[in-house]
Amino acid sequence: MNSASSTAFKFDFDVDEIADSAREATDFLKSIAHEGRLMILCRLAEGECSVTELEELLSARQAAVSQQLARLRLEGIVDARREGKSVYYSLADNRIQTIIPVLYEMFCKTD
Amino acid sequence: MNSASSTAFKFDFDVDEIADSAREATDFLKSIAHEGRLMILCRLAEGECSVTELEELLSARQAAVSQQLARLRLEGIVDARREGKSVYYSLADNRIQTIIPVLYEMFCKTD
DNA sequence: TTTACACATTCATATATTATAATGTATGTG
DNA sequence: CACATACATTATAATATATGAATGTGTAAA
Secondary structure, three states: OOOOOOOOOOOOOOHHHHHHHHHHHHHHHHHHOOHHHHHHHHHHOOOOEEHHHHHHHHOOOHHHHHHHHHHHHHOOOEEEEEEOOEEEEEEOOHHHHHHHHHHHHHHOOOO | OOOOOOOOOOOOOOHHHHHHHHHHHHHHHHHHOOHHHHHHHHHHOOOOEEHHHHHHHHOOOHHHHHHHHHHHHHOOOEEEEEEOOEEEEEEOOHHHHHHHHHHHHHHOOOO
16 A cells, blocks of 8 residues: 555546656756756856856856756756857757746746 | 946846846755655645645655655745644645646646 | 867765654644 | 644754866867
8 A cells, every 4th residue: 555546635647656757857956956057047048158158157167167067968958069169058958948937937027 | 347237148137136036046946856845745736735644645754744844834835734633734835836837747747 | 289278077075955763742532 | 641643853874965176178279
């Protein structure tokens, strides 16, 4: 009697399935739940840009920015493209495009 | 030349302001970026329920559930109401109601 | 090919999060 | 009152995550 989808709650699918989705969702949320990464993603939502520009935007050191970018890259959230000396990053995951406006509405609306 | 809203990016508000919003947003995201907490919030989105029910839903120990609930309570995300022996939790933050359907759409849609 | 720049990676350390176990408190029941 | 149930809190240990310093790599220009 563990993952019984018998009664008790109104979910129309079983608990394991919810748990899987929850896991995916939290992985995603964790990767954007970081001040620097979120700012990077907000910036990238407006179009690709270089590491240097992100470095200035965040007033952070290059290594720190690069590290966050690496994480986002590994998770398939952003893409990197080299052009000359610079590397340009852009969004690779549509879910970011979906959630950014929602967050913007919640936290950046001046009313 | 720190919080210069001079040029360079297309943001129509300055960097400090973005950083503040980003901070608020990431605090919020962090509090929902946890498998157990997210499942709790999904459940509460359907209506209030007791700790025992949550305990069963998550197949987690009471202490663990209580701890996550405490965190959500402290952050003002949920409310608790005592009725007899049981304590019933419910959502106290509209932003949860806003974001849950978005996440559901992203991660739970069976297509 | 040397130098400089733009960026990535590695590693050590600090910090935050989480699970577990033990204990405490409030409520209801016989 | 004695006891069971429902939940909270605390301390602790394990683990994950972030930060910083140093070093490595690829590219371009001289």
